[in-house]
Amino acid sequence: MPTTADFEQLIRGSGLRVTPPRMAVLSAVYEHPHADTNSVFGVVREGLGEVSHQTVYNALSALTAAGLVRHIQPPGSAARYESRVGDNHHHIVCRSCGAIADVDCAVGEAPCLTPSDDHGYAIDEAEVTYRGLCPGCATASAPTP
Numbered sequence: 001m002p003t004t005a006d007f008e009q010l011i012r013g014s015g016l017r018v019t020p021p022r023m024a025v026l027s028a029v030y031e032h033p034h035a036d037t038n039s040v041f042g043v044v045r046e047g048l049g050e051v052s053h054q055t056v057y058n059a060l061s062a063l064t065a066a067g068l069v070r071h072i073q074p075p076g077s078a079a080r081y082e083s084r085v086g087d088n089h090h091h092i093v094c095r096s097c098g099a100i101a102d103v104d105c106a107v108g109e110a111p112c113l114t115p116s117d118d119h120g121y122a123i124d125e126a127e128v129t130y131r132g133l134c135p136g137c138a139t140a141s142a143p144t145p
């Protein structure tokens with residue numbers, strides 16, 4: 001887990017001004033991978049006290065634009081944020097409870113999936129959403145013997 005000094009360095013290193021909301025948002029995203037905007041807001045509010053949704057939202061977009069945070073939006077799910085950036089990993093979403101887990105590139109390096117026809121595009125990223133039941137939900141829905 002990065003320290004406060006690490007977060008400061010990350011933010012400054014990406015050319016952004018270090019502000020308390022940005023610090024709080026970045027550490028919230030590190031602590032809670034795949035958190036949606038509301039959860040990030042809750043965590044930030046616990047740490048900083050009175051802070052507006054807009055402030056948190058602005059910090060999230062600045063951090064995302066700077067490449068410190070990755071914004072994912074699995075189909076049918078709210079926007080989520082994570083600190084694992086730049087490795088083109090994919091996600092598994094539980095059909096029942098919405099839990100999200102990381103999946104490394106399916107094959108080799110990014111984009112890791114070769115389209116049957118690239119239409120002449122230079123492709124450097126592929127985003128795949130796997131769906132199924134998480135272990136908890138799979139157990140809960142299994143018929144009791």
Ligand SMILES: [Zn+2]
Nearest residue numbers: 094097134137
């Ligand atoms: Zn589940």
Ligand SMILES: [Zn+2]
Nearest residue numbers: 082084101102
């Ligand atoms: Zn992820």
